[in-house]
Amino acid sequence: xxxxxxxxxxxxxxxxxxxxxxxxxxxxxxxxxxxxxxxxxxxxxxxxxxxxxxxxxxxxxxxxxxxxxxxxxxxxxxxxxxxxxxxxxxxxxxxxxxxxxxxxxxxxxxxxxxxxxxxxxxxxxxx
Amino acid sequence: xxxxxxxxxxxxxxxxxxxxxxxxxxxxxxxxxxxxxxxxxxxxxxxxxxxxxxxxxxxxxxxxxxxxxxxxxxxxxxxxxxxxxxxxxxxxxxxxxxxxxxxxxxxxxxxxxxxxxxxxxxxxxxxxxxxxxxxxxxxxxxxxxxxxxxxxxxxxxxxxxxxxxxxxxxxxxxxxxxxxxxxxxxxxxxxxxxxxxxxxxxxxxxxxxxxxxxxxxxxxxxxxxxxxxxxxxxxxxxxxxxxxxxxxxxxxxxxxxxxxxxxxxxxxxxxxxxxxxxxxxxxxxxxxxxxxxxxxxxxxxxxxxxxxxxxxxxxxxxxxxxxxxxxxxxxxxxxxxxxxxxxxxxxxxxxxxxxxxxxxxxxxxxxxxxxxxxxxxxxxxxxxxxxxxxxxxxxxxxxxxxxxxxxxxxxxxxxxxxxxxxxxxxxxxxxxxxxxxxxxxxxxxxxxxxxxxxxxxxxxxxxxxxxxxxxxxxxxxxxxxxxxxxxxxxxxxxxxxxxxxxxxxxxxxxxxxxxxxxxxxxxxxxxxxxxxxxxxxxxxxxxxxxxxx
Numbered sequence: 001x002x003x004x005x006x007x008x009x010x011x012x013x014x015x016x017x018x019x020x021x022x023x024x025x026x027x028x029x030x031x032x033x034x035x036x037x038x039x040x041x042x043x044x045x046x047x048x049x050x051x052x053x054x055x056x057x058x059x060x061x062x063x064x065x066x067x068x069x070x071x072x073x074x075x076x077x078x079x080x081x082x083x084x085x086x087x088x089x090x091x092x093x094x095x096x097x098x099x100x101x102x103x104x105x106x107x108x109x110x111x112x113x114x115x116x117x118x119x120x121x122x123x124x125x126x127x
Numbered sequence: 128x129x130x131x132x133x134x135x136x137x138x139x140x141x142x143x144x145x146x147x148x149x150x151x152x153x154x155x156x157x158x159x160x161x162x163x164x165x166x167x168x169x170x171x172x173x174x175x176x177x178x179x180x181x182x183x184x185x186x187x188x189x190x191x192x193x194x195x196x197x198x199x200x201x202x203x204x205x206x207x208x209x210x211x212x213x214x215x216x217x218x219x220x221x222x223x224x225x226x227x228x229x230x231x232x233x234x235x236x237x238x239x240x241x242x243x244x245x246x247x248x249x250x251x252x253x254x255x256x257x258x259x260x261x262x263x264x265x266x267x268x269x270x271x272x273x274x275x276x277x278x279x280x281x282x283x284x285x286x287x288x289x290x291x292x293x294x295x296x297x298x299x300x301x302x303x304x305x306x307x308x309x310x311x312x313x314x315x316x317x318x319x320x321x322x323x324x325x326x327x328x329x330x331x332x333x334x335x336x337x338x339x340x341x342x343x344x345x346x347x348x349x350x351x352x353x354x355x356x357x358x359x360x361x362x363x364x365x366x367x368x369x370x371x372x373x374x375x376x377x378x379x380x381x382x383x384x385x386x387x388x389x390x391x392x393x394x395x396x397x398x399x400x401x402x403x404x405x406x407x408x409x410x411x412x413x414x415x416x417x418x419x420x421x422x423x424x425x426x427x428x429x430x431x432x433x434x435x436x437x438x439x440x441x442x443x444x445x446x447x448x449x450x451x452x453x454x455x456x457x458x459x460x461x462x463x464x465x466x467x468x469x470x471x472x473x474x475x476x477x478x479x480x481x482x483x484x485x486x487x488x489x490x491x492x493x494x495x496x497x498x499x500x501x502x503x504x505x506x507x508x509x510x511x512x513x514x515x516x517x518x519x520x521x522x523x524x525x526x527x528x529x530x531x532x533x534x535x536x537x538x539x540x541x542x543x544x545x546x547x548x549x550x551x552x553x554x555x556x557x558x559x560x561x562x563x564x565x566x567x568x569x570x571x572x573x574x575x576x577x578x579x580x581x582x583x584x585x586x587x588x589x590x591x592x593x594x595x596x597x598x599x600x601x602x603x604x605x606x607x608x609x610x611x612x613x614x615x616x617x618x619x620x621x622x623x624x625x626x627x628x629x630x631x632x633x634x635x636x637x638x639x640x641x642x643x644x645x646x647x648x649x650x651x652x653x654x655x656x657x658x659x660x661x662x663x664x665x666x667x668x669x670x671x672x673x674x675x676x
Binding site for chain 2: 012014015018019021022025056103104105106108
């Protein structure tokens with residue numbers, strides 16, 4: 001199975017750049033977007049398998065972006081990055097169709113694993 | 128808002144209510160009693176008056192009859208006829224057959240000589256010229272004497288009628304039986320202690336009173352002036368209150384006196400007074416009890432309302448404070464989280480790069496790796512703090528969730544550990560390992576623990592111990608969280624007030640006096656209870672009992 005194409009969405013440039021680099025280094029074709037609207041443009045242009053999405057962003061916040069993505073590309077899997085360790089934002093995200101969520105600061109190994117699982121699910125649903 | 132003095136409020140309510148209810152009650156009682164008194168006394172006096180006047184009329188009638196009998200005899204016979212004693216005897220018998228009150232009958236000439244006499248005594252030939260009655264009858268024509276002993280040392284009185292003829296004057300005189308006359312007077316003796324008698328103008332007794340020896344002498348009575356009609360007045364005789372009614376006779380200047388014992392006559396009035404008094408006292412008792420009951424109810428209601436209001440207010444304040452604090456905490460946590468995430472990723476990136484061979488073989492590879500580990504470790508440490516903050520910032524609405532009380536207690540104590548360390552207060556924990564999880568509301572519990580812990584630390588002030596214990600009683604199906612301090616303790620007098628809203632021992636401006644009352648109501652809402660034990664000088668232990676479903 002081909003590795004998933006990943007889009008990371010976060011308004012923190014340093015974080016974004018580093019995470020994209022590390023994922024690429026682990027063999028995932030990854031790109032970054034600094035805002036929700038940019039992310040939607042890139043999805044429109046290129047299409048991705050898995051989106052890693054920060055919940056708290058200026059402008060469009062993560063949940064809005066999530067809704068839009070699920071609306072337009074229902075098979076794209078989304079993993080939320082959240083500082084909210086609380087159950088409800090997770091539940092809310094799950095209800096909106098996110099695959100899972102990871103708490104910031106995230107452990108890269110965890111994130112990798114979840115990206116893989118999301119990709120597998122996506123492949124199953126696509127077929 | 129100040130703490131109210133509920134006791135004085137209650138007393139004010141009691142006082143006011145009693146005033147407003149007792150004054151009408153007393154006025155009503157007094158009015159009823161007074162009206163009854165007036166009308167009853169009036170009635171009693173009326174009946175005394177009518178008794179008196181009836182007797183007087185009867186006695187006057189008696190006199191009238193005797194006088195007219197004697198007058199008839201005197202004016203229908205000549206002196207010559209009456210001088211004949213045999214005739215006089217027949218006449219006397221005739222009179223006596225109709226009226227027993229005549230004792231004798233005599234004829235006296237103007238010289239005062241008894242010229243004819245019929246009767247039980249030997250009086251013929253007696254001369255009356257110097258007797259008072261003889262002079263009076265010669266003057267007035269009709270005369271009724273006072274009772275006197277006369278020659279026979281026996282009380283009697285005399286009715287005499289003068290017949291004036293052109294040449295001569297003579298007198299027909301009859302002695303009247305005092306027994307019969309007395310019987311008429313005695314008919315006015317009512318009740319067991321009433322008396323009736325007749326006195327003359329000098330207050331000399333003319334009939335035997337019921338009590339005391341009969342003596343023709345003074346009686347202890349007020350001076351009676353000559354007044355017309357009837358007089359009724361209360362007076363005192365022999366140290367006892369007596370109702371005196373007196374009226375003058377028409378035919379003789381005698382006074383008929385009737386004494387009534389007011390206690391006897393007014394007995395119904397006294398009974399009525401007792402009844403009224405009883406009813407009033409009963410009413411007073413009833414009103415007092417009712418008022419006390421009512422006032423207690425009102426103040427209790429007020430205490431409850433105050434407490435609820437306080438709790439509501441403080442909940443509002445508390446929740447808005449908590450919300451603000453939560454926002455702040457969440458904001459900070461997020462703001463810190465982002466740099467942390469960057470640091471973590473950068474460190475991860477460095478670690479990724481370290482995997483490249485040329486660096487791995489460098490001299491300082493070990494140092495790099497150590498530094499990265501340390502950075503990771505400390506980022507994790509910081510992450511724990513931000514996540515604790517985020518956990519604290521969760522919404523403050525009451526929920527039903529499964530709560531690990533030990534964890535909530537630990538977390539809450541965690542907030543105060545710095546403060547405690549700073550004041551050299553040890554927080555000792557003795558938590559039961561397998562404490563059952565309960566269905567409760569962790570954020571509410573957190574608030575309760577925080578309140579009591581803060582109090583404990585404030586009580587110790589410096590250099591002491593705060594001890595946390597959790598226990599489980601399977602018999603009561605409840606867990607108990609006790610928080611003890613080594614502070615100065617709570618005085619006995621204050622122990623039952625510490626849960627009152629607005630009650631605080633802290634200087635004004637520092638304590639709101641709400642912490643414990645709010646905690647109390649929270650724990651009650653959660654189905655538990657708070658108990659407190661305190662020993663002055665030794666410390667205080669608050670225990671929160673929570674039910675296990």
